[in-house]
Structures are given as structure tokens and as C-alpha cells.
Amino acid sequence: MNPNKALWEKGDFTRIAASMRESGEALVGSLGITEGLDVLDLGCGDGTTALPAARLGANVLGVDIASNLVEAGNRRAEAEGLANLRFQEGDASNLEDIGDDSFDLTVSIFGAMFAPRPFDVAKEMVRVTRPGGRIVMGNWIPNDPTLVAQILKISSAYSPPPPEGFVSPMTWGVESEVTERFTSAGAQPENVSFERDTYRFDFPGPSVELVSIFRDYYGPTMNAFDAAEANGKSAELEEELVTLFEAQNDSADPSTSSIPATFLRVTVAL
Numbered sequence: 001m002n003p004n005k006a007l008w009e010k011g012d013f014t015r016i017a018a019s020m021r022e023s024g025e026a027l028v029g030s031l032g033i034t035e036g037l038d039v040l041d042l043g044c045g046d047g048t049t050a051l052p053a054a055r056l057g058a059n060v061l062g063v064d065i066a067s068n069l070v071e072a073g074n075r076r077a078e079a080e081g082l083a084n085l086r087f088q089e090g091d092a093s094n095l096e097d098i099g100d101d102s103f104d105l106t107v108s109i110f111g112a113m114f115a116p117r118p119f120d121v122a123k124e125m126v127r128v129t130r131p132g133g134r135i136v137m138g139n140w141i142p143n144d145p146t147l148v149a150q151i152l153k154i155s156s157a158y159s160p161p162p163p164e165g166f167v168s169p170m171t172w173g174v175e176s177e178v179t180e181r182f183t184s185a186g187a188q189p190e191n192v193s194f195e196r197d198t199y200r201f202d203f204p205g206p207s208v209e210l211v212s213i214f215r216d217y218y219g220p221t222m223n224a225f226d227a228a229e230a231n232g233k234s235a236e237l238e239e240e241l242v243t244l245f246e247a248q249n250d251s252a253d254p255s256t257s258s259i260p261a262t263f264l265r266v267t268v269a270l
């Protein structure tokens with residue numbers, strides 16, 4: 001099986017996404033979405049950004065490689081009666097089912113960054129977005145001191161080395177790399193812009209419980225625990241993560257968690 005698909009189907013990202021809803025809605029609120037806009041949400045998970053975009057009246061297609069998340073997204077859309085939102089399976093590296101110039105806005109929040117072959121991903125995002133349209137990505141930043149970059153850094157230290165030729169998803173958090181990918185896909189360099197933004201993970205329990213959610217349901221952390229377990233190091237990994245989460249939790253009430261994470265917001269005007 002495609003290892004990228006296996007990684008995300010292994011867990012249940014809906015359990016993490018539940019802590020990201022408020023930030024997803026706030027981000028969508030900043031995108032200038034209007035009634036009838038055609039929006040693609042790539043690597044959409046169970047719809048943290050796709051649902052709020054559809055609630056604003058956009059026609060939204062969510063595409064994700066994980067079939068369990070596509071099903072979860074469609075269940076959420078149905079439960080809310082959002083007839084202008086549907087989810088389907090697809091790979092950001094090759095959107096073969098989607099025609100050229102299909103969307104006004106292509107959004108990918110911590111989604112397409114995880115697909116292999118980043119130059120193909122940029123090419124596909126540009127291809128399916130109309131001239132005059134926009135691409136907006138949210139990408140974690142390598143070596144950033146905040147939550148998710150640190151989870152991924154700690155997890156990779158316990159995981160086996162990646163296969164030859166593997167390009168780290170974190171390179172999507174490096175401005176020069178992102179510009180090179182989009183310009184080689186046909187965008188003008190002056191139309192690729194960057195800003196730092198923050199997501200918040202809000203969880204109704206202490207940080208130690210949020211670590212357990214990541215351990216049990218977040219593919220990259222699950223793989224790290226599997227590898228650590230085989231080397232007798234799972235307690236060490238757990239301790240590193242608990243220390244990280246507790247240090248970063250800025251909730252006034254320690255029986256709940258609210259943890260900020262910085263990301264690179266990329267906008268490409270086509």
C-alpha cells in the first residue's frame with residue numbers, strides 16, 4: 001500500500017482535529033470567502049476548514065488520501081445538511097480526477113505538505129486553480145520551537161531513517177523552497193507571499209491526556225511509538241512529549257489544554 005496513505009489511515013486524525021476547530025474556523029474567516037466561490041480543500045482531513053468554508057456559502061470539494069477521513073468528512077457534511085460540500089479520496093501529488101482551472105481558491109492547511117513529490121503537488125495546485133484565483137497553504141516550520149514542529153522533530157528522532165530520496169514535509173515551511181516549487185509550476189515569484197500565523201490546540205483535559213491522543217491516533221506519532229517500543233524507548237518518548245506539551249500549554253486552568261503552534265501561511269496569487 002502507498003505508505004503516505006497508510007500513515008494517515010493508521011490513526012484517526014478526527015481525534016486531533018477536534019482540538020483544532022476554532023482555529024480552522026478563524027483561518028477560513030480570514031480568506032474572504034463569498035457565496036458561490038469554488039473552493040478545493042486539499043488534505044482536508046474531516047473538514048476542519050472545509051465545513052466553515054461551506055457554511056459561508058462556498059461550493060467546497062474536500063480531497064484527502066485517507067478513506068476514513070473522507071468518510072468522516074462526508075458524515076459531518078451530511079449531519080449539517082451542507083449540500084454544497086463533498087469529500088472524495090485523492091492524492092495531492094496527482095489530482096487526476098480534477099480538471100484544469102476548476103477552483104477559485106485552493107486551500108491546504110497542514111495537508112498537501114505531507115504528500116510526496118512537492119514539485120508535483122505545487123504543479124497540481126496551480127493547474128486546478130483558475131487564473132485570477134488563489135492558493136493558500138498552512139505549513140509547519142522546521143525547527144520552530146512551538147508544538148507541532150517539535151512533536152514532528154521528536155517523533156522523527158525515534159523513527160527509522162526515511163527511505164532514500166524522501167523529501168521532508170517540513171521543507172514546505174521554508175520560504176525559498178516554497179517559492180521555487182510554485183514558480184516552477186508557473187506562478188510569478190512576486191505573487192508568492194508569506195506570513196507567520198498561529199493555530200491553537202484546545203482540549204478539555206490536561207496536556208498529558210492530549211499526549212495520549214497523539215500517541216494513539218496521530219499517524220506520525222504512532223509510528224514513532226512503534227519504533228521506540230521496539231527499542232525499549234517508548235517511556236522516554238512519552239516523557240519528552242509530556243514535557244513539551246506541559247511547557248507549551250498556556251491555559252490558565254491546568255486541567256485543560258490550550259497550546260499555540262506557529263505556522264507559515266503561504267498565499268499564491270495566480
Ligand SMILES: C[S@@+](CC[C@H](N)C(=O)[O-])C[C@H]1O[C@@H](n2cnc3c(N)ncnc32)[C@H](O)[C@@H]1O
Nearest residue numbers: 008043044045048064065066091092111114115
Ligand atoms: C495534519 S492532517 C490535516 C488535516 C486538515 N487539513 C486539518 O486542518 O484538520 C494531514 C492531512 O493530509 C492528508 N494527506 C496526507 N498526504 C496526502 C496526500 N498525498 N494527498 C491528499 N491528502 C493527504 C492526511 O490524510 C491528513 O488528513
